Amino acid sequence: MDIIGIRLKDALEKAGCPICNILKKYETDLIEEILYEHVNNPSVREKFKKSLGLCTYHAWKLESIAYSNPLYGSLGVAIIYEHMLSLYLSSLKCQNKIKERKCFLCKSVEEKEEHTIGALVDRIEELFGFYESSKAIFCKEHYTMLYDKLKTENPQMSERLRKVQIRKLETLGERLNKFIEKFDYRSTESPTKDEIMSVTLSIESLKGLPLGINFTRRRKKRSLLKDIFNEY
Ligand SMILES: [Zn+2]
Numbered sequence: 001m002d003i004i005g006i007r008l009k010d011a012l013e014k015a016g017c018p019i020c021n022i023l024k025k026y027e028t029d030l031i032e033e034i035l036y037e038h039v040n041n042p043s044v045r046e047k048f049k050k051s052l053g054l055c056t057y058h059a060w061k062l063e064s065i066a067y068s069n070p071l072y073g074s075l076g077v078a079i080i081y082e083h084m085l086s087l088y089l090s091s092l093k094c095q096n097k098i099k100e101r102k103c104f105l106c107k108s109v110e111e112k113e114e115h116t117i118g119a120l121v122d123r124i125e126e127l128f129g130f131y132e133s134s135k136a137i138f139c140k141e142h143y144t145m146l147y148d149k150l151k152t153e154n155p156q157m158s159e160r161l162r163k164v165q166i167r168k169l170e171t172l173g174e175r176l177n178k179f180i181e182k183f184d185y186r187s188t189e190s191p192t193k194d195e196i197m198s199v200t201l202s203i204e205s206l207k208g209l210p211l212g213i214n215f216t217r218r219r220k221k222r223s224l225l226k227d228i229f230n231e232y
């Protein structure tokens with residue numbers, strides 16, 4: 001197994017969505033790298049300028065990572081956002097509307113997502129067994145992306161994936177049900193570790209982890225007029 005395969009295998013063996021978990025680490029590593037060595041890097045600053053300081057999600061993520069680790073602290077954030085604030089201020093003075101383009105962190109995570117799904121499809125035969133027997137469960141979005149790609153490239157595996165996904169969701173539902181039952185006053189048992197975990201895993205299996213990519217994609221979908229008319 002190559003190094004990419006080993007990384008995928010590790011993710012497939014952990015509870016939760018393997019793709020979300022890989023992207024979460026990737027996103028955090030990127031932000032830490034910026035705070036650690038690129039605060040004053042002109043090319044990185046150019047990228048910040050394009051979206052006037054990242055999207056809302058990543059701006060707050062940057063702030064929270066910086067403040068939670070004394071190694072980074074608030075200075076880097078202050079330097080970057082002093083610059084962004086000055087850009088906004090001059091646009092107001094010149095009455096030039098600033099165009100906020102797509103956040104570069106969102107773009108990077110999207111690319112990583114595509115590569116990860118592609119890498120998994122390429123190695124699906126050797127990796128599938130690890131997913132099948134672990135507590136991992138693809139979130140709805142990542143299951144759909146993977147399933148669609150497999151359906152065209154490896155239809156047999158797409159069907160295996162669908163069956164395993166159903167079984168995993170059923171097991172999760174049963175655990176959630178037992179968790180609820182144990183709150184009954186007649187119950188003498190406490191919920192097991194798996195039953196306790198089923199609560200967060202249920203949210204994760206439907207909505208994915210709180211990553212920028214999951215927020216923006218859902219907002220984009222919702223904003224389509226067609227969807228709005230269909231919903232109401
Ligand atoms: Zn996911």
Ligand SMILES: [Zn+2]
Binds near residue numbers: 057105106107
């Ligand atoms: Zn972003």
